[in-house]
Amino acid sequence: MNVIETALPGVLILEPRIFRDARGSFCEIYNERTMAALGLPTNWVQDNFSLSKQYVVRGIHYQVQNTQGKxxxxxxxAVWDVAVDLRQKSPTFGRHIGVELSGENNRMLWIPQGFGHGFVVLSESAGFAYKVTDYYSPAGERTLLWNDPDLAIPWPVTAEQAIVSEKDRQGSSLREAELFP
Structure with missing residues (x-):
């Protein structure tokens, strides 16, 4: 597995080795020994999956209780995936990274606890799968406004194109949000 460090310490792009031939392709998505050798979690408590159509924006989500690594x-x-550092004492607080993840490139993104997460669908539709290190906690869930000007995330979708849930439309600004120490 190829590991690419990002501008946010701890957030990693993982590129599994892909074997292609006339039949198609094969890659190993998860191997406990490989993850442990990389210093990543090996104890996942929940797998989630969403199916979304083009221009759907999901996020930016995080939990202040039962904090999750993803x-x-x-x-x-294909999606454009975003992680935002929400740790107030971090030197990269409020900064973000964005990376394209697709069924073709098979890239994965490791997002540790203390980060917000969101994505926008670039293709006609996208299947999005993720593992988390702690259980979903409705009481602890928080949402940042996806297009908060203070975050200045260059989303590859306009506000008019974006399909956003009511919950995500009501997200907090970074200035008003409950964050991590």
Whole structure:
């Protein structure tokens, strides 16, 4: 597995080795020994999957209780995936990274606890799968406004194109949000 460090310490792009031939392709998505050797979690408590159509924006989500690390990937289609550092004492607080994940490139993104996460679908539709290190906690869930000007995330979708849930439309600004120490 190829590991690419990002501008946010701890957030990693993981590229599994892909074997292609006339039949198609094969890659290993998860191997406990490989993850442990990389210093990543090996005890996942929940797997999630969403199917979304083009221009759907999901996020930016995080939990202040039952905080979660996430290993995210796209099964088919393509998304632009974003992680935002929400640790107030971090030197990269408020900064973000964005990376394209697709069923074709098989890239995964490791997002540790203390980060917000969101994505927008670039293709006609996309299947999005992710593992988390702690259980979902409705009481602890928080949402940042996806297009908060203070975050200045260059989303590859306009506000008019974006399909956003009511919950995500009501997200907090970075200035008003409950964050991590």
């Amino acid at each position: 290993l995210v990937r796209v099964t088919h289609g």
